[in-house]
Amino acid sequence: MKKITIKDIATKAQVSISTVSFVINGKGEKMAISPAVIKKVQDVAQKLQYKPSMIASSLRTGKTRSIGLIVEDISNQFFADLARVIEDEAKSIDYRVFYCSTGDDNNRSEELVQSLLQANVEGFIITPTKNLEKTISHLLKIQKPVVLIDRYFANQKVSHVVMDNYEGSYAAVKFLLEKGYKNIAVVNNKSGMIQMKLREKGYVEALKEQGNYNENYTLLLDYHSNEKNRIDSIIRFFEERPEIDAVLFLANYLGLAGLQAFKSLKYKIPDDIAVISFDDHDSFKMYTPTISVVAQPIEEIAVKSIQLLMSQMTSLEDFKVEKVLKKGSLIVRESV
Amino acid sequence: MKKITIKDIATKAQVSISTVSFVINGKGEKMAISPAVIKKVQDVAQKLQYKPSMIASSLRTGKTRSIGLIVEDISNQFFADLARVIEDEAKSIDYRVFYCSTGDDNNRSEELVQSLLQANVEGFIITPTKNLEKTISHLLKIQKPVVLIDRYFANQKVSHVVMDNYEGSYAAVKFLLEKGYKNIAVVNNKSGMIQMKLREKGYVEALKEQGNYNENYTLLLDYHSNEKNRIDSIIRFFEERPEIDAVLFLANYLGLAGLQAFKSLKYKIPDDIAVISFDDHDSFKMYTPTISVVAQPIEEIAVKSIQLLMSQMTSLEDFKVEKVLKKGSLIVRESV
DNA sequence: CTGAAAGCGCTTACAG
């Protein structure tokens, strides 16, 4: 069961290895190789089940036909879905995807970038951690195509594809207002990442327009605290503000903590409190009552980001930085 | 920003590239290279930030330091968790993991095996689809180390690591019986995969021991039907058998469908019906009431499978087929 | 103790 190489094909077909290489790579016509020879080479390759060594061709050409996908946590449904679509898209253009999770750890992120760089990936799709700006700049400097997703750095010139976070929470709050809710709270984390800022801004502006923004109704949770602490903080916050009648959670894990908090508070949803959370999740569909969400356009984000990346990879000199906003969708369920 | 190669180091350190290679690979001592030279080479490599080309070394040695992990669906929490642990384990021995999802499609599975083979992975960890036995045999024939997880083929001599499925459902049913439930149903799929058979067998035996097995209480659902159909079938089944007071779902997606069915039937859990499902899931923890589960020992399975794989990879000639059973754990929540 | 050289399997500029 030894490995079949280009040499075996050449011997068997009685041509040179150059000829085989041209034929295999579909350059037969361009090199004006006779149809008869092309056919013969193809037949032999077929019969011997020849599979070119990607390693050898990578070494020779410097291309690996692979991209690196760095997400926060591949076991989070949002990122898992994203990864699946990106992988499918990549496969359709014969690219391989290496994916890995940062666990929102900045050092880990840098290591992953290094290790993917070493594996010679041709481009990166990254959900950056908070302090990854310098690493991203480094990638840009060495001319590696990069597309950021889900979040980005406000002052950095790099392509990114994100949901229109501002619009998403603005629309959600508008919806709550129309339904007649008056005292609407918001729960965010303290990460300070731009996408979270924008979601919070959408909330604030929607309320300000109606003249009933109350800065006392914003709860910021520590980014790296555990679920238990989050739940406790939420319980305390709502106990002290019984007049609140609706709440917007700005990330799905915040929403999940919130539901548990309300359960232990014995709040009835939506009678005691209406709930909308960012990012859809199985648990939201299963919950009693089912929970309304602002869902990300995962498929659109995935497709667009790989498009941007490919366009950078094919023409590095003159690609332009593109900032793409995709609209999320408010999925109304029983919780409002 | 050109790539630093072994040659650059050699030139800079004024030694031959052989010497550099030996030092970089930690074979300096063995080759009796003087400490002074070793130090010099290391310093230069450090200063130039030399990163060996994995591609070149792969081509030369035929080793890629990578393994392929083929799961059913990486966006399913069970597999995502599994993948994360396997990746961590692999990284600790400096191996890379390529992972991909079959979507339970047999053709896709075969393609994935082919493509990983072409990428020269040194070993496979696979959750096989139903008809993958021949492909697995092929891998064995060409001497590729393989470990199956989650399921396996009864008559094939190949190492695998799976939960003790029989014991898991046996224990769950025993628990229900002890709690006083009499008419216990089971919901399975028709896949016929061995792990599902064993789970069903555990259920049957536990009931037979008590003399109250009723074959009329087994519901088999089509493997590839959609969630809507599953829910409908479950509703019909339970409507026709109102005397049932407890149910065991043999996979988490079956349990999720079941919960939705009971919701539309307005059954109260656990008063109208007690519920236990296989495979833990966020939704089970979040549900009202929280749902008891038979949880897989994910970490143990992951660690053991990579151990088995490594032992095969290091000594292909004399590795033996190992069949490892790991015990699951019954997590009791409010649903019983 | 260290170096020159072959070779892994390809691609491609060049020659004819």
Place this chain on the structure above:
DNA sequence: CTGAAAGCGCTTACAG
């Protein structure tokens, strides 16, 4: 129309 040859960046048996 086709082939010989160089070279991608390593590793390692061999020679000294």
